[in-house]
Amino acid sequence: MHEESLVRGLFQQVDRLVEKNCGVTAREINVEIGTLSGVEPELLFSAFKRLVGQSAFPAASLNVTVSLLTACCEDCGSESEVRDFRFVCPQCEGRRLHVISGDSVRLLSVVLELPEPENSGVI
Ligand SMILES: [Zn+2]
Numbered sequence: 625m626h627e628e629s630l631v632r633g634l635f636q637q638v639d640r641l642v643e644k645n646c647g648v649t650a651r652e653i654n655v656e657i658g659t660l661s662g663v664e665p666e667l668l669f670s671a672f673k674r675l676v677g678q679s680a681f682p683a684a685s686l687n688v689t690v691s692l693l694t695a696c697c698e699d700c701g702s703e704s705e706v707r708d709f710r711f712v713c714p715q716c717e718g719r720r721l722h723v724i725s726g727d728s729v730r731l732l733s734v735v736l737e738l739p740e741p742e743n744s745g746v747i
Contacts, residue, residue: 627663627671630729635679637731642680647736650681654733656689658726665690668729693726 638650657663665688672686693706699718711721 627667628675630663630668631671631675634729634731635675638684638734639680641734642736645736645738647738649737650684650734651737652685652687652735653681653731654687654689654735656691656730656732658691658693658728658730660693660723660727661729663729689732691726694724695721696724697721 634653634655638653641647642650655668657665657668668688669686676682676684676686693709694703695706695711696703697713697715697718698720700713700716702713702715703724704714706721706723706726712719713721
């Protein structure tokens with residue numbers, strides 16, 4: 625299933641981040657889903673729930689931000705939001721637009737749990 629492999633890929637990225645930052649585990653995983661990525665946030669959530677128990681951060685939560693589709697015009701260089709999948713530049717009405725965001729799933733940030741500092745003074 626598409627969403628499951630996406631989630632596995634995200635977990636690999638999170639694993640690397642936890643390791644790199646000497647974290648204990650991950651608490652929150654923030655992901656951006658582009659409106660044109662073809663990924664349903666609902667399906668991503670259910671795949672996450674199914675798989676998170678097998679990961680190194682079973683208590684982590686997933687936050688999803690849906691990003692709008694934006695494109696850059698090759699004729700005049702202006703960037704604009706694409707509405708209703710109309711690939712027409714609002715500045716010059718050119719039709720040679722290329723998508724710059726909103727067509728993929730990206731890991732935005734991860735909230736890590738760091739090791740307790742020694743002698744933190746809290747009892
Ligand atoms: Zn243009």
